Amino acid sequence: MGITKTQIFDKRQNELAQLFxxxxxxxxxxxxxxxxxxxxxxxxxxxxxxxxxxxxxxxHLKELKSIGLLKGEIEGKSMCYCIDLDRWNELQEFLNSFFNTTKHNCC
Amino acid sequence: MGITKTQIFDKRQNELAQLFxxxxxxxxxxxxxxxxxxxxxxxxxxxxxxxxxxxxxxxHLKELKSIGLLKGEIEGKSMCYCIDLDRWNELQEFLNSFFNTTKHNCC
DNA sequence: TCTTATTATCGTAATATTGCGATATATAAA
DNA sequence: TTTATATATCGCAATATTACGATAATAAGA
Incomplete structure (x- = not known):
């Protein structure tokens, strides 16, 4: 045990969870x-x-890159990490769509 | 090692991270x-x-309760867990404010 | 080329999380 | 009161995450 059972959840649920x-x-x-x-x-x-x-x-930078939030460019002998604004907006919308579609109660 | 160094971050950063x-x-x-x-x-x-x-x-229900997203009420001999809509909206705004204030790039 | 500076990766220790069986607790119904 | 049902908590095993030192890889400049 200790391993998250991703296989019992759908793609969107796993994606959302991964981003969060x-x-x-x-x-x-x-x-x-x-x-x-x-x-x-x-x-x-x-x-x-x-x-x-x-x-x-x-x-940590590597993980932020893994969800596309950051992109790294070589700047002389350093690395410049910048936010990918398109992806940033996409994620914000994705998270908002989750919040908005989950905004109702059963009772 | 292995322990997150929460003390080097400010309250808002830790709160945001905890919610996410x-x-x-x-x-x-x-x-x-x-x-x-x-x-x-x-x-x-x-x-x-x-x-x-x-x-x-x-x-998992306990953890969702810990950030105030769910509130549990006794329903006969069962428990009814409902979303706290005020808290839900509050969190959505909090996360959006993070997204909006972090939407600029340094280059 | 050699040195220096910067970043990535590897290996590892400490801690946290996930999941579940067993059991305790609580409430409804018989 | 006894029994059945529902939920919470405990304890533990498996796995994941966090953090860092050591080291490799890369690029600029001497």
Whole structure:
């Protein structure tokens, strides 16, 4: 046991859960906020500003990339991680559609 | 290691992450959908419809209650779990405010 | 080419989550 | 009161996540 039984849920349920799950870590929230509002998209800057080890930040960046939220570009000898705004809006709509279609009660 | 370093993040970041995290499991998504769109709010019905053990469903219900999304009321000898619509809307706005304030790129 | 700087990946330890059987608790009905 | 039904909690095993040091890979500049 301990393994999530994804096979008993449908595609949309698993997708929604996966998106929520990846957003469900404060370091990843902080990364997104830094990139967006602090004008900091260089991996090394994030390491210093957030205060986790470089390997850890790199791992979190990888997960955010896995759902398409971030795209990384080589900037000299650094990596510039930027938010994919199209994907960002797509996800926001997807999550909102979940919230809106689940807004009714049975009693 | 292995423990999330919540102390280096601020209250809002931890709150957001906690909400996303709890929504980040397909069983909990399914529970919310069943309650809302299948008119099924009795714990035992959910057990049968979702196909996880009763103990497991009970645990997931507890987590959804922990962020205020569900409230349970005694209905005869069963429990009726309903979505707290005020809290639901509050969360939707909270998540949208995160999405909207993080919608800019540094480059 | 050699060195330096930056990021990714590997391996591993600590902790958290998931799932379930067993059991406790609570309520309704007999 | 006794029995049946429904839910919560406990304890545990399996798996996943988090974090980091060490190291590999890559690119710029001396």
């Amino acid at each position: 799950k990846i957003l469900g870590h404060p370091a990843r929230i902080a990364i997104l906020q830094h990139i967006s509002t602090q004008n900091s998209c260089i991996c090394n800057d994030l390491v210093e500003e957030i205060g986790l080890a470089q390997a850890t930040i790199s791992q | 995290k709890i929504l980040g499991h397909p069983a909990r998504i399914a529970i919310l959908q069943h309650i809302s769109t299948q008119n099924s709010c009795i714990c035992n019905d959910l057990v049968e419809e979702i196909g996880l053990a009763q103990a497991t469903i009970s645990q």
